[in-house]
Amino acid sequence: MSTTPLTPAPAGRVSVPGGPASPTPGPGTADRTARASASWRRVPATVWIAGAFAMLLVIASFAPGLLATADPRAIDLDAPLAPPGPDHWFGTDQSGRDLYSRIVHGTGSSLLIGLGATGVGVGLAVVLGSWAALGGRWADAIIGRGIEVLFAFPILLLAMVFIAVYGPSVQTLILAVGLGIAPGYARMVRAQVMSVRRSGYVQAARALGHHPARILTRHVLPNALRPLLAVLTLGIGQSIVWASGLAFLGFGVAPPSPEWGALLEAGRPYITAAWWLEIIPGLAVLAAALTATVLGRHVESTLEGDRS
Amino acid sequence: MSLSTRHPSPSPTVPPPVHPASAPVSHPASPPASSPAADPVAARDRPPRGNRPSPAAVALAVGRKALGAVFVVWAAATITFLIQVLLPGDRATLLLNQQTGQVQERTPEELAPINEAFGFDDPLIVQYLDFLGGLLRGDLGISYTLYQPVTTVIGDQIAPTVVLTFTALAIAWVIAVVLLVLTARRTPWVSRIFSGLESAAAALPQYWLGIILLVVFALWLGIFPVVSGSGAAGLVLPALTLGIPLAGFLAQVMRTEFERTLDAPFVLTARARGMSDGGVRLRHVLRHSLLPGLSLTGWAVGAQFSAAVIAENVFARPGLGRVLVTAVNGRDLPVVCGVVMLVAVIYVITNLVVDTAYILVDPRLKEAA
Numbered sequence: 001m002s003t004t005p006l007t008p009a010p011a012g013r014v015s016v017p018g019g020p021a022s023p024t025p026g027p028g029t030a031d032r033t034a035r036a037s038a039s040w041r042r043v044p045a046t047v048w049i050a051g052a053f054a055m056l057l058v059i060a061s062f063a064p065g066l067l068a069t070a071d072p073r074a075i076d077l078d079a080p081l082a083p084p085g086p087d088h089w090f091g092t093d094q095s096g097r098d099l100y101s102r103i104v105h106g107t108g109s110s111l112l113i114g115l116g117a118t119g120v121g122v123g124l125a126v127v128l129g130s131w132a133a134l135g136g137r138w139a140d141a142i143i144g145r146g147i148e149v150l151f152a153f154p155i156l157l158l159a160m161v162f163i164a165v166y167g168p169s170v171q172t173l174i175l176a177v178g179l180g181i182a183p184g185y186a187r188m189v190r191a192q193v194m195s196v197r198r199s200g201y202v203q204a205a206r207a208l209g210h211h212p213a214r215i216l217t218r219h220v221l222p223n224a225l226r227p228l229l230a231v232l233t234l235g236i237g238q239s240i241v242w243a244s245g246l247a248f249l250g251f252g253v254a255p256p257s258p259e260w261g262a263l264l265e266a267g268r269p270y271i272t273a274a275w276w277l278e279i280i281p282g283l284a285v286l287a288a289a290l291t292a293t294v295l296g297r298h299v300e301s302t303l304e305g306d307r308s
Numbered sequence: 309m310s311l312s313t314r315h316p317s318p319s320p321t322v323p324p325p326v327h328p329a330s331a332p333v334s335h336p337a338s339p340p341a342s343s344p345a346a347d348p349v350a351a352r353d354r355p356p357r358g359n360r361p362s363p364a365a366v367a368l369a370v371g372r373k374a375l376g377a378v379f380v381v382w383a384a385a386t387i388t389f390l391i392q393v394l395l396p397g398d399r400a401t402l403l404l405n406q407q408t409g410q411v412q413e414r415t416p417e418e419l420a421p422i423n424e425a426f427g428f429d430d431p432l433i434v435q436y437l438d439f440l441g442g443l444l445r446g447d448l449g450i451s452y453t454l455y456q457p458v459t460t461v462i463g464d465q466i467a468p469t470v471v472l473t474f475t476a477l478a479i480a481w482v483i484a485v486v487l488l489v490l491t492a493r494r495t496p497w498v499s500r501i502f503s504g505l506e507s508a509a510a511a512l513p514q515y516w517l518g519i520i521l522l523v524v525f526a527l528w529l530g531i532f533p534v535v536s537g538s539g540a541a542g543l544v545l546p547a548l549t550l551g552i553p554l555a556g557f558l559a560q561v562m563r564t565e566f567e568r569t570l571d572a573p574f575v576l577t578a579r580a581r582g583m584s585d586g587g588v589r590l591r592h593v594l595r596h597s598l599l600p601g602l603s604l605t606g607w608a609v610g611a612q613f614s615a616a617v618i619a620e621n622v623f624a625r626p627g628l629g630r631v632l633v634t635a636v637n638g639r640d641l642p643v644v645c646g647v648v649m650l651v652a653v654i655y656v657i658t659n660l661v662v663d664t665a666y667i668l669v670d671p672r673l674k675e676a677a
Contacts, residue, residue: 148376149383151607152652154614157632161388164636164644165395241513248515249621249633264515272534275523282516289511 043298050294057288060107068101072258081274091276093267099276103284106258111288113174113259114240120178121239122185122232126225129189133197134216144190147183155180159246168251177242181235188231193224230300237292244285260285370664377660384652388645389439395641399428403452406638426450448646453638458646461631466650469627472546472619473612477605479551484558484601489589492566503563509556514615518549518622535624546619553615554608558601566597599666606662610655 060067069089076096084091090099132143150158159176166172196202197220205215240260246252247261248268260281267277395402400422401414423429427438442449448458491502525545526534532545569575570593578588613628620629628647635643 145379145383149380149387152380152384152610152655153648154610154651154655156614156617157648157651160617160632160636161391161644161648164639164641165391167639245513245515245618249618251636271519271522272527275519275527278519279516279523282513282519285513286511286516289513290508293511 046294047298050291050298053287053291054295057107057111057291060104061111062108064101064105064107068098068104070098070101072097072102072105074098081270081277083274084276084280090280091274093274093277094270099263099280102258102263103260103281106260106263106281107284109170109258110240110244110260110285111236113170113177113243113261114236114288114292116174117177117181117239117243118232118235120175121181122228122235124178124182125185125189126228128182128186130193130221130224132186132190133193134220140190143186147186150183153180155242156245159242160249160251163246163251173243173246173252176246177239180242181238185228185231185235189224189228192227193220196220196224199223227300227303230296230303233292233296233299235292237289237296240285240292241289244282366667369667373660373663373667377656380656381653384649384656385440385443386436388649389436392641392645393432393435400426402639406453406640443649448649449642451635451640451643453635453640454643458642461643462628462646462650465626465628465631468625469613469616469620469629472543472550472616472625472627473609475543475547476550476554476612476616477608479547480554480558480608481601481605483551483555484562485594487555487559488562488566488597489586489594492563492589493570503560506556506559506563509552510560512553512556514549514553514618515622517552518546518619521545521548522622542623542625546616546623546625549619549622550612550615554612557608558604561600561604562597565600566593569593569596572596602662602665606659607655609658610651613651613654 056067064072074097076092076098079088079092079096080094082088082092082096088098088100090103092098093102128143128147132140132147135143153161155177158180159173162176162179163172166175202215202219205219206212210218243252244261244264247259248264250265252259252261252265263281264278264285267274267281270277392399398419400419403422403426404414404418427435430438439449446459448462450456451458451461454461487502487506491498493499522534522545526532533539533542535542570589575588575592578592579585583591616627617629617632619625620627621633631643632647634640635647
């Protein structure tokens with residue numbers, strides 16, 4: 001590969017002249033911690049807010065009782081469709097159930113659907129994307145074409161086909177959304193693996209005679225997949241939005257579950273009488289998605305900053 | 309997201325933006341530094357008489373794109389066929405049960421006429437060829453629940469969806485362009501607020517935006533009808549529901565290019581000639597930033613069709629979205645696959661048109677094509 005005369009270089013600091021401007025494995029640790037503490041102070045306020053909200057979401061998922069003000073299933077027939085007020089922060093639904101508590105209790109399953117779908121989507125994307133990048137010309141051509149074909153199916157429609165075939169359920173929802181978001185990420189992973197593979201340090205490792213498997217596991221995959229951390233976070237937000245959209249159309253989880261999408265669907269018949277039943281669960285979805293986006297972008301820019 | 313067709317970076321032999329023949333915009337003058345006399349290397353690299361692509365090269369590039377498009381359509385058709393065939397359970401049983409609203413095993417005598425009518429018993433390859441042949445004749449099969457040709461079902465409902473989609477596209481472009489021309493690279497806080505608004509708009513879930521618009525403008529203010537029907541007044545809110553998030557996306561991608569172009573030397577030249585700020589923005593900078601917006605639109609047409617499904621449901625508007633939701637609930641696969649196939653074809657055609665327009669408009673992309 002490389003025709004550059006190789007001088008033995010200190011491990012981890014090999015740079016091949018003429019290679020594309022490639023990240024040499026970071027500066028010294030002391031340097032890095034100094035920069036980390038400096039950047040710690042520069043974290044923007046939006047990231048702090050998003051972080052705090054993310055904490056709330058985690059608490060709501062694991063211990064909804066801590067945040068909820070009422071039993072999400074307690075029916076209060078004296079106060080059906082009560083507007084938001086001091087007794088019921090977010091109002092009540094047609095059976096007088098407290099909307100705030102229902103949203104808190106629904107957090108776990110909503111996040112789980114988002115996480116699951118992102119896991120499926122990004123998992124598929126990593127396999128397909130790195131296979132396309134590393135499997136040679138034919139694998140690349142076939143997978144590349146396949147991704148292009150999947151792009152012709154909008155995410156929502158792809159998911160609806162899936163639901164038409166297997167019927168609505170949580171598993172279908174997760175698989176459907178995961179499959180829908182996979183092609184975009186697969187393309188991203190492919191590009192990433194490609195650029196790392198062509199980078200100077202991989203060429204150097206190859207020239208040093210390292211085994212391909214070792215190069216793959218030690219150099220290519222870790223460097224190519226690190227940016228995925230940001231993508232994963234962004235993907236969770238995106239998946240929650242898609243899943244709730246599908247639930248809104250009536251393809252979600254069965255009604256008694258207080259999952260956010262299910263709340264949206266259950267509130268639809270009452271939209272003229274009780275706007276809060278639609279707008280507030282939607283706000284929860286939006287807030288979760290924005291939180292994921294802000295945190296994801298922050299991780300992204302931190303990673304980029306690390307490499308420059 | 310899938311900005312697949314964003315500018316490939318110009319190849320190194322072609323000097324970037326200020327190449328006289330390369331840009332769709334006629335520049336008032338090249339900046340002195342890159343004039344041929346001062347830069348013999350650039351002059352040598354430059355093909356004779358500008359580099360308008362030769363007709364043959366354009367035809368080849370467009371032909372290759374068209375071939376790729378045909379492949380995608382064929383593959384999409386094959387996938388929808390496989391989905392229908394590989395459906396878990398027996399299709400004839402499903403069909404009978406959906407029609408009668410029952411869930412039960414069926415005797416072979418009951419199933420025989422259905423298998424006969426739909427050709428479910430034929431060997432797969434025969435069914436596949438029938439399916440492809442049907443597609444070529446514009447036949448998408450027979451609906452399981454309505455017993456009508458899928459093309460009829462779709463044809464009856466497609467008009468409102470097409471109107472909605474294109475109105476939304478137009479709205480999105482108007483909002484994005486006005487926002488850009490007015491706010492890009494102004495006082496820092498103005499630019500920052502508006503680019504923040506754009507990201508927020510792009511992130512809005514359509515159903516939620518739709519509900520807000522419905523509650524505020526139809527229920528509280530009573531300006532627009534709650535059930536939108538097919539009149540013009542009923543079109544406004546659904547079109548805004550689709551248009552606002554898309555406008556956010558469009559403005560985001562175009563803003564980058566817009567601000568980069570504001571720094572280009574020819575903009576400085578134009579200003580030096582005494583052109584007004586508004587004139588520079590409208591006549592020169594805007595035209596440069598149209599390209600990323602155009603390629604996003606190619607992608608967005610497909611996505612808009614699926615977003616239309618949501619908007620039509622929020623506003624109880626007739627259209628393909630209603631058909632699709634009913635079909636998914638009734639597991640009416642030929643209709644579901646027909647709609648999906650249609651959207652895929654629309655997506656492929658728009659992208660082909662956008663790519664072709666690109667090659668014609670911007671010769672730099674000829675080699676990359």
